Amino acid sequence: MIQVNSLISIRNLEKIYKMGDVEVPALCGINLDIEKGEFVAVMGASGSGKSTFMNILGCLDRPTRGTYRLEGQEVGSLSSNQWAYLRNHKIGFVFQGFNLLARTSALENVELPMMYNGLQSRERHRRALETLSWVGLGDRIDHMPNQLSGGQQQRVAVARALVNRPSLILADEPTGNLDSKTGAEIMELFQNLNRREGITLVLVTHEADIAEYANRQIHFRDGLITSDERSNEGKE
């Protein structure tokens, strides 16, 4: 049965990449429910399908088979414009490589998602400033990405993911390019988001101590979930 309350509800999800005649199965039948307000860490060996899974969650890629419901809505049947709407309003994505627009100020990078939802430029500006301050970069708004440290760049990326007030934030190895101290700072940011703002978080990581910030750990192996543990506490 589908759990009506779940933010995310996934059934028999499969993803098979076709490379010429060769079929590469990346996800082989995933079943998963994520409730509102959860903080989930996804772990697993390299090549186990974590990124593939995240991309499908983020409405960036379509599954080969199976169903994905977001807030009860079957996503697979939606048009690409509706997907763009979901990416804009419901989902924030944070990447390992930051993926900020080069030669574009921190402020404008954060304004980017609001350019596609018809907000007035003054309101865009105000919200981008507010969000940048929230991630601790109120004094770096005019810096270009190449004038910011890796940690600061990732904060800008978090602000960008956050600025449209999504219900779900997905982060694929957000600390992968950062040293452990900076990584910990980013993780505290995420934890605050989850605890204070009630935003649901799904985060991929290779590091056990990063995964400890979450209150649920899921392990992937060869495109399947091998373990799913809740540890209601979460690291402090």
Next chain:
Amino acid sequence: MWLMTLRIALRALRRNKLRSFLTMLGIIIGVGAVIAMVAIGEGAKALVKAQIASLGTNVLVIVPGASMPGGVRTGFGGVRTLLDSDARAIAEEVPAVALASPSLRRTEQVVAANQNWATLIQGVSPEFPQIRGWQVEEGRFIIDGDLDNAAKVAVIGRTVADNLFGNEDPIDAVIRIRNIPFRIVGILEAKGQTGHGTDQDDTIMVPYTTMQKRIMRITWVQSIHVSVVSAERMKEAQDQITALLRQRHRIQADQDDDFTVRNLTDIAAASSGTTQVMAVLLGSIASISLLVGGIGIMNIMLVSVTERTREIGIRMAVGARSRDIMLQFIVEAVVMAALGGALGIVLGVGSSDMIHRFMEWPVLIRPDIIAFALLVSGGVGVFFGFYPAQKASRLDPIEALRYE
């Protein structure tokens, strides 16, 4: 939203200033060349129009010699068939004709006090200014009384007045033509140049009888200028004059005319037909240069889409729809093309001005051509930007984000 897209496009173009400029160059040169050439063509056309007006309206000129089918006349110069009595008969007997004046012309050296000037002497009747649209600025023109006794009076053009008398008043001064003293009775109003650059004011008019008897020593006239009462009756006048002259010259039914009736307006109109051909030529040059410019824009836009694949991926990941991406790249192409068009207009207007100033060619810049050029270059942007923009909008977000 539109403003934002425009700003993004301008920024993207500014990032590759040289490249954007080189891409625009095709459009700049194309539009510039067309604007300049059209300006020259229009200038020439306006000049022809002015020339037609300066010929006088509804003017027919009768010259001796038969006309050949191609319009070539035979026996020009040696034919002595036209007489001043023909002119008088035409004026009196042809209902469609208002006025007629004989005309004789020859270039002579003119002496006034200590000045010397070679100019065109024209022997005409008092009706001539009315026929050809001349005005007397000062003094009077030739009168009937001057004709009767072949009076030694002259009416001089502006150029002659300036060259022989400078700031002095030429009225009542005496000039010598072939050593015959002439009293200046009037000055003609300045008329300017003809389309071929001939100064119409470099002339002296004398009674045609004086010209016949005292200067040229001939009894016939070289041509007869006729003004027709209205434009609609030109053909009628032409036919009636032909009939009258055939009768007066006793030409048998099987013989060719020994004169030709020419319509000056037709001749001027023929030369404006050449400008039409030129306009078609210009049009094709314009379309070719815009085509080449457009292909240049398309090429650069394709490069730009590839270069910015990652940017496109990021924009899609944060919620840009296909049409947002499409719009962004089309606007960029249109801005580039329209900017090229605008710079081309500046170039075209500037070079027309230079041509006007340094080569003294007549130019006429039509504002509707400028608006059209801008519109067309914008259209070129839409047309040639469409494919690259569509390519960008159809990128897969995941693929685009992974693009190195």
